[in-house]
Amino acid sequence: MVIIASARARKHFTARLMLTKLGIMEEHERGVSKRQLGAFMALVGIIGFGAILAIDVVDVGREGGIGPAQTIALALMAVCAIIGLSLIPLGDAPA
Amino acid sequence: MTLPRSRIYALLMSAATAALLFSFVVYLIYAANLLSFPYDYDQGEGFELHDTVLYSRFQLPYGDTESYPFYGSIYPPLFHVMAAPFVWFFGPAYWYGRLLGFLGSLLSAAAIYYAVCRDGRGNRWIALLSALAFLSSNFVYHIGPLYRQHTMMVTFETLAVVVLAGAFPRRCKRGIAIGILFLICAGYTKQLAAFTALAAFAWMFLRQPGRALRCLLVFALAGAAVFLWLNIATDGQWWLQTIVANVNDIILDQAFGLLILWVKLHGLLLIPAALLIIYELYLDRLSLYSVWFVFSALLGSIAASKWGAGDSYFVTSIAAACILSGIFFSRILANDWRLPRQIGKTTMIKIANASLIIVPLLYLGYARATLKMPTAGAFAPLAAALGVEGNVREDFYDSATFFVGGYARIGYLLGADDRAAGDEITRLIVAADGPVLSEEAGFALAAGRDVVGNPAQLRNLHLAGRFDGSQLIEMIDGGEFGIIVLRAHFYPPPVLHAIARRYEQTHTIHMNGFDYMILHPKALDDGSARSVGNSG
Numbered sequence: 337m338v339i340i341a342s343a344r345a346r347k348h349f350t351a352r353l354m355l356t357k358l359g360i361m362e363e364h365e366r367g368v369s370k371r372q373l374g375a376f377m378a379l380v381g382i383i384g385f386g387a388i389l390a391i392d393v394v395d396v397g398r399e400g401g402i403g404p405a406q407t408i409a410l411a412l413m414a415v416c417a418i419i420g421l422s423l424i425p426l427g428d429a430p431a
Numbered sequence: 432m433t434l435p436r437s438r439i440y441a442l443l444m445s446a447a448t449a450a451l452l453f454s455f456v457v458y459l460i461y462a463a464n465l466l467s468f469p470y471d472y473d474q475g476e477g478f479e480l481h482d483t484v485l486y487s488r489f490q491l492p493y494g495d496t497e498s499y500p501f502y503g504s505i506y507p508p509l510f511h512v513m514a515a516p517f518v519w520f521f522g523p524a525y526w527y528g529r530l531l532g533f534l535g536s537l538l539s540a541a542a543i544y545y546a547v548c549r550d551g552r553g554n555r556w557i558a559l560l561s562a563l564a565f566l567s568s569n570f571v572y573h574i575g576p577l578y579r580q581h582t583m584m585v586t587f588e589t590l591a592v593v594v595l596a597g598a599f600p601r602r603c604k605r606g607i608a609i610g611i612l613f614l615i616c617a618g619y620t621k622q623l624a625a626f627t628a629l630a631a632f633a634w635m636f637l638r639q640p641g642r643a644l645r646c647l648l649v650f651a652l653a654g655a656a657v658f659l660w661l662n663i664a665t666d667g668q669w670w671l672q673t674i675v676a677n678v679n680d681i682i683l684d685q686a687f688g689l690l691i692l693w694v695k696l697h698g699l700l701l702i703p704a705a706l707l708i709i710y711e712l713y714l715d716r717l718s719l720y721s722v723w724f725v726f727s728a729l730l731g732s733i734a735a736s737k738w739g740a741g742d743s744y745f746v747t748s749i750a751a752a753c754i755l756s757g758i759f760f761s762r763i764l765a766n767d768w769r770l771p772r773q774i775g776k777t778t779m780i781k782i783a784n785a786s787l788i789i790v791p792l793l794y795l796g797y798a799r800a801t802l803k804m805p806t807a808g809a810f811a812p813l814a815a816a817l818g819v820e821g822n823v824r825e826d827f828y829d830s831a832t833f834f835v836g837g838y839a840r841i842g843y844l845l846g847a848d849d850r851a852a853g854d855e856i857t858r859l860i861v862a863a864d865g866p867v868l869s870e871e872a873g874f875a876l877a878a879g880r881d882v883v884g885n886p887a888q889l890r891n892l893h894l895a896g897r898f899d900g901s902q903l904i905e906m907i908d909g910g911e912f913g914i915i916v917l918r919a920h921f922y923p924p925p926v927l928h929a930i931a932r933r934y935e936q937t938h939t940i941h942m943n944g945f946d947y948m949i950l951h952p953k954a955l956d957d958g959s960a961r962s963v964g965n966s967g
Binding site (some may be wrong): 373419426 | 636637638639640641642681683712713716717729
C-alpha cells in the first residue's frame, strides 16, 4: 500500500488522479496501434476509391471517362487500402 | 554494434564529401553572384521586395486591387517582416532578402545534420553528407539565394519537425511549444507549410492522441488569432489576396514533369528513405520524419500541378528525404535493426559490410546526379575532365536541364551585360513621364517610382472573378502610364488587350536570358502622345 506522507503530496496525487480519470491528463497514454492505423487506412482507401469512381456516376454530364488525374487518385487509394489491410494483422504493436 | 571502418570506406567517403563540398562551393559562388545583382533574377522577387518596403513603413501589402496602385500580395508576412529592418538602413535592395534566404538554407542543412546525428546513432560523417546533400539538390540551389519566402518556410518547417521529433516523445513542454511556434512561423511565411503542420499533428496523434489534440487546439487558436487580426486589419483583403487568389488552374503535365525530375535527381536518396519508412511501418514505430516525407511528397506533388507552382514545391520533401536517408545509412552501417528471427544475424552483418562500399557510392552517385557548375573560366578544365558542356547557357551546366514545365529557369551566373541591361531599363523608366506599369517591380523601385500592380496576382484574381480592372484599363486607354515593361505577359487578358490598343513596343532589352519588352504610348492623331524616353 502506498502511503502518501504530506498533505500537499496527497492533494497533488488526488488532483492528478482526477485529471487522469477525466481524460484531461493521461499518465501513460496509449498510442494508435498498427491494427487501428491499418483499419483507418483501409477504410480511407476503400471509401476514397468508391467515391472517385462515383464521380462519373453522379456527374453524368462529364465526358471522357476516367481521366489521368482520376486514375492516379484511384491508384493512390488502392495503395492506401492495401497498406492498411497489411497492417491489420500486426495487432496492438504501436504504429 | 559498429563495424570497423575499412580504408576503402574512408577513401570513398572522402570522395563523396569532396564531391558534395564542390557542389557547396558552386552554391556559394551562385549566392555571391546573386547578392551583387541589383535587379530581378527570378520572376516576382521585386514584388517581395516591395512587400518588405511596405512593412518597413508599417503598411500591410493586402490592398484593394481595383484602385491605384492596384497592388495586393499573395504571400503571408513573416519573411518580409524579417527583412523590413534592413530597409531602414539600406533602402530597397535585393541583397538582404537573398542573404536571408541563403542563410535559411544553411540553417535547414544544420538542422538536418543535427537530426541525423541525434537520431542516427551519432554518425557525424553521414550527418554531414546528409546536410551537404540537401544543399546540393538542384531545387534547393535554385531558390536558396533568391528574394523569395519559400526557403525560409522550409527552414521553419525543418526546425519544427526536428524539435518536435525530439520533444514530443519525451513530453518536453518547452520543446513542444517551440516546435508549434516554428510551425506557426512556417505557415505565416508561406501557405504551403500547411502540409507539414498536417504531418506533425498526424504523427503526434499516432503517438499520444490526447496530447496531440491539446497541442492542435493551442496551434489552431494561435494561428486563427493572427489570421483574424490580419483579415480585420485589411478589411477582408487578406482572405481575398492570400486564399482566394491562391486557387489556380491545374496543369497535370507540369506536376508529372516535376515529379519525374524529382525522382531522377534525388532517387539515390529517395530509395533508402522509402526503405526506412517501410521498416518503421511494419517493424518499428513511424517517426515524424517518415510521416513528414509522405505528406510533403504526396501533397507537394499535387500542389505542384498548380499554375505558378514549381520545383520549389518539392524542397520540403527533399529535406525529409535527406534526414531519412541519413538515418537509414547510419543504422545500416551500425547494423542497428530490430528484425524478425528469420533474418539471420549473419545476413545483416554481410549487409552492413557491403554498405561500407554502397553508402559512399550512393552519395557519390547523388553528387553526380545533381551536378551543376559553370563550364567556363576557372571551371573549364574541370568541366572538360568531367565531360560536361554548357546546357543552360553556353557557360553553365545543370543536370536538371530546363525542359520541364514549372522548373525554375535560373541557376546560371549573371554577368556585366545583365546588369547593364537592367540599368538601361531603369534609365528608360526615369526618362519617361508619368507612372510605370512593370512586370518586375525592381526597375520601378530603382527609378524611385510607385510599384503599380502585381501581374500574376491580378491574373489570379481575374480568373477567380474578383478583379474587374476597369480603373487600370481606363488609365491604360488614357495613355497615363509613361512606360510599360512586359516580360511574361502575366496581366489578365483585358489588361493586355488595352496595352496592345494604346501602346507600342519601342525597345527589346535582353536580361537574365529573357526579353523585356519596353512599350510607350502610341502617337495619337492629335499628336498628343507622351514623350518617348531617349533610347540612346
